[in-house]
Amino acid sequence: MNKRLHSVNDLEPSQAVLNSFLEVNSGLAFYIERYADILTNNKTELEYSIRSFLKSVIPIYDSLKHYADEDRAESLLRAQVQHLDNMLRQFGQANYFTQLKHIGQTHYQLRIDPAWVIGAYRVYQKHFLNIIYHSNQITDQDRPLLCDAVNRLLFRDMAIILEGYWQTGENTHQQQQQKLTELQSQLCNLLSNLPQTIWSYDVVDQKYIYLSPSKNDSLHAGEEIPIPFLSWTDKNEHQNVLNCWQQSLKGETTSIESATETPDGQRRWYKRTFYPFVDKHGQVIRIDGVMEDVTESRQTHNRLLFMASTDTLTGLANRNLWYDRAKQALAIAAREQGREVALMLLDLNHFKYINDTLGHQVGDVVLRMVAQRFKEVLRTSDTVARFGGDEFAILLPSIDDGVTIATRVAEKIQDCFQQPLQYGSHELFLGAAIGITLYPQDGQDLSVLMRRADIAMYTSKRKRLPFQFHKPGLEEEYDRKLRLSSQIKNAIQENEFQLLYQPRVRLDGQGIAGVEALIRWQHPQLGILHPSQFIPQAEQSGLMAELSEWILTTALAQANNWQTQGLHMPVSINVSARSFQSVNFVDSIKQALGNHHTNGHQLELEITENTLMNHSDRCLSILKQLVEMGVSISIDDFGTGFSSLSHLKQFPLELLKIDNSFINNMQHCTRDTAVVSSVIELGHKLGFQVAAEGVEQLDTFNSLKQMGCDQAQGYHIGRPMAGNELVQWATQQRAVGNA
Numbered sequence: 001m002n003k004r005l006h007s008v009n010d011l012e013p014s015q016a017v018l019n020s021f022l023e024v025n026s027g028l029a030f031y032i033e034r035y036a037d038i039l040t041n042n043k044t045e046l047e048y049s050i051r052s053f054l055k056s057v058i059p060i061y062d063s064l065k066h067y068a069d070e071d072r073a074e075s076l077l078r079a080q081v082q083h084l085d086n087m088l089r090q091f092g093q094a095n096y097f098t099q100l101k102h103i104g105q106t107h108y109q110l111r112i113d114p115a116w117v118i119g120a121y122r123v124y125q126k127h128f129l130n131i132i133y134h135s136n137q138i139t140d141q142d143r144p145l146l147c148d149a150v151n152r153l154l155f156r157d158m159a160i161i162l163e164g165y166w167q168t169g170e171n172t173h174q175q176q177q178q179k180l181t182e183l184q185s186q187l188c189n190l191l192s193n194l195p196q197t198i199w200s201y202d203v204v205d206q207k208y209i210y211l212s213p214s215k216n217d218s219l220h221a222g223e224e225i226p227i228p229f230l231s232w233t234d235k236n237e238h239q240n241v242l243n244c245w246q247q248s249l250k251g252e253t254t255s256i257e258s259a260t261e262t263p264d265g266q267r268r269w270y271k272r273t274f275y276p277f278v279d280k281h282g283q284v285i286r287i288d289g290v291m292e293d294v295t296e297s298r299q300t301h302n303r304l305l306f307m308a309s310t311d312t313l314t315g316l317a318n319r320n321l322w323y324d325r326a327k328q329a330l331a332i333a334a335r336e337q338g339r340e341v342a343l344m345l346l347d348l349n350h351f352k353y354i355n356d357t358l359g360h361q362v363g364d365v366v367l368r369m370v371a372q373r374f375k376e377v378l379r380t381s382d383t384v385a386r387f388g389g390d391e392f393a394i395l396l397p398s399i400d401d402g403v404t405i406a407t408r409v410a411e412k413i414q415d416c417f418q419q420p421l422q423y424g425s426h427e428l429f430l431g432a433a434i435g436i437t438l439y440p441q442d443g444q445d446l447s448v449l450m451r452r453a454d455i456a457m458y459t460s461k462r463k464r465l466p467f468q469f470h471k472p473g474l475e476e477e478y479d480r481k482l483r484l485s486s487q488i489k490n491a492i493q494e495n496e497f498q499l500l501y502q503p504r505v506r507l508d509g510q511g512i513a514g515v516e517a518l519i520r521w522q523h524p525q526l527g528i529l530h531p532s533q534f535i536p537q538a539e540q541s542g543l544m545a546e547l548s549e550w551i552l553t554t555a556l557a558q559a560n561n562w563q564t565q566g567l568h569m570p571v572s573i574n575v576s577a578r579s580f581q582s583v584n585f586v587d588s589i590k591q592a593l594g595n596h597h598t599n600g601h602q603l604e605l606e607i608t609e610n611t612l613m614n615h616s617d618r619c620l621s622i623l624k625q626l627v628e629m630g631v632s633i634s635i636d637d638f639g640t641g642f643s644s645l646s647h648l649k650q651f652p653l654e655l656l657k658i659d660n661s662f663i664n665n666m667q668h669c670t671r672d673t674a675v676v677s678s679v680i681e682l683g684h685k686l687g688f689q690v691a692a693e694g695v696e697q698l699d700t701f702n703s704l705k706q707m708g709c710d711q712a713q714g715y716h717i718g719r720p721m722a723g724n725e726l727v728q729w730a731t732q733q734r735a736v737g738n739a
Helices: 002-009 013-022 026-039 043-057 062-068 070-090 094-109 114-134 143-193 235-249 295-309 319-335 351-358 360-377 402-415 446-463 474-493 535-540 544-564 585-595 617-628 670-685 698-707 723-736
Strands: 197-202 207-211 254-261 267-278 284-293 340-349 383-388 391-399 421-423 426-428 431-439 497-506 512-523 527-529 571-575 603-608 632-638 655-658 689-692
Touching: 026 070, 026 114, 026 143, 043 070, 043 114, 070 094, 070 114, 070 143, 094 143, 114 143, 235 254, 235 267, 235 284, 267 295, 295 319, 319 340, 319 383, 319 391, 319 446, 340 402, 340 446, 351 360, 360 383, 360 391, 360 402, 360 421, 391 402, 402 431, 431 446, 446 474, 474 512, 474 535, 474 544, 497 544, 497 723, 512 544, 512 723, 535 544, 544 571, 544 585, 544 603, 544 723, 571 632, 585 603, 585 617, 617 632, 655 670, 670 689, 670 698
Parallel strands: 512 571, 571 603, 603 632, 632 655, 655 689
Antiparallel strands: 197 207, 197 284, 254 267, 267 284, 340 391, 340 431, 383 391, 421 426, 497 512, 512 527
16 A cells, blocks of 8 residues: 555646545545455446446437447447446556546547546446445445545546546647647738738728738828729729729629839739628628739730731731731722722742752741831831741732732832842842732622632742733633642542653763653643643642652653663653652652662652752762662752852762753853853863753754763754653664664
8 A cells, every 4th residue: 555655646746736635645545445346346237337328428429429339339338347447446556647638638539528528427426336335345434434535536537537638628729729820920921922912991991901911011101092002003094993993892893904103113014803792781891802913914915916916937917917907908998989909919939949958947037038028118008918938918908099009019029039138148039929909800709809819829920920910711720720730649540641751862972871751641631731731730739749659660660661671771750859858758769669679770860959959968868878779860950040069069969961941042142152061061070970951953962062061862862752662762773873
């Protein structure tokens, strides 16, 4: 017992005070220890009492619903019985106080009502009193003292558990209060750092309930209520903001954007939104407001509008804006008698060469320079737009003499190209094909006018005219070409195309140097069509790749056929810039040679000098790969492009073909003769063979021989002919000693 009392004296001050108040001393310990076994002997009756208690309170207290399950209720019952045993045998130990406080803490966390704890101890008390007053193992003189000891012990036990309960509650409350304080501080900091101004206004008392902390210092003395920073707003927009506020006083959420000038002189745009709060009677008692800087979003919106209506490359109007203005111009002209509108479509000449040879980056620079020249010659009331690529459109609204004014503008546009465009060391000469339609004489509908202007533009380009007005008959010709485009694919499948071969001979009398494959279309209704009549349509319809494949396959098959007949005549085909720059170009050549089991030496590719003007590593790589396959490379139409012989010396070329425009005039123009002679001499110095195209007269043929030209091709030597005809021609040439 002394040991038990010693441990009681080691309690915390609050626990020692409780022991002292309830007189938990050695006397109490004596009686509890003496009768502990008797008090805990009849556990069956105790279990029954506790079970009855639990059944009565579980339906009442939500916090005990967890124990409605039978297994959990039995677990709780056993714990209650065990707790009674611990109370009688461990009441003086310091760690028992800790256990009791832990029970109280657990009750709080499980939200068990303290009333349930009091009820449980009432069950314990009834159980103990029943044993004390009815057990014959307890002397009559000890019964009052034991009853008092048990009651004091029960009260102490219950008090400590409730102390643990309330201490936990108080600690939790303090923690929550601290978190709330921290959250309030964080919220205050957040609101202070928000770029928006936030406020709440009491409509009844006419005062601010809240205003963003960081904004208070910015308000002027006597700042008007109820809208912060209203004095910053442009005076012309004051009333609009106040009208918006009045709408919110009627219960409507409203917003308005207005320009302001801040005290530091910046011009900004702010959006104010008013959120009314209505009481149960439908009266607005408070309005919450948000004011945010929307300057950047407005600028972004304006940029998007600009992008939606402007060509980003040139800064001109784009297609959408031009069409909008054209519709407006037609509507105005329809109301004003005698007024006309001119629509002009322009397509640049030679721009494709620049793009293909110098690259798209240079092409973009050229387009910007062209756009600037256009703007300089047009009125401010006119609209020039870039439709895409190298296509432009001009709108001349509200004019009185359409033909005269449109002609004058078209001439000014052509004058723009008299001076070359300068890019680095390059002088770039461009022109434009221009198609013109007039409202109302050429059509009442914009789509009709645009279609006819488009047809007129292509007529201008095809006929090399500076400009072309719409006139009757142009549409029929355009439709015919359109029909041709739709018939090309079917013509390939129906074998309507054929290749003719024109021989190219060596001028030293050593026979045939090769033949050039020339395509013809045997049209069922239109007869024989030359390349100029359908190649542009094939390119526009995207069928040029398929047509080029057919040409290559047919030419190689013919070269193989000649081989079997003992004639070694390499066949040359023309390669467009687009085909040459295709990523699959080399592979397509390799595959075609493999499919026909043809030696690369039987194939020669003719490439224009403009195609090779792009001195890129890729261009050089393509040529080297072709040469490694045995394919010969020649430059076609030499002298008509932008290059020079020095530019070409880096490429693995074998032959220069002088354009026939120089050859045809040799007998009548000494300059052309000098050009041809110079090209032959320089070509030889650079290690190239030189061939002349378009040789139609014997005098020209003999002159070329005297100049040392290596090869010649033209009607004087042989016209384009079918493959079997060429065999007969070659046989005849050998017979007379010319081959």
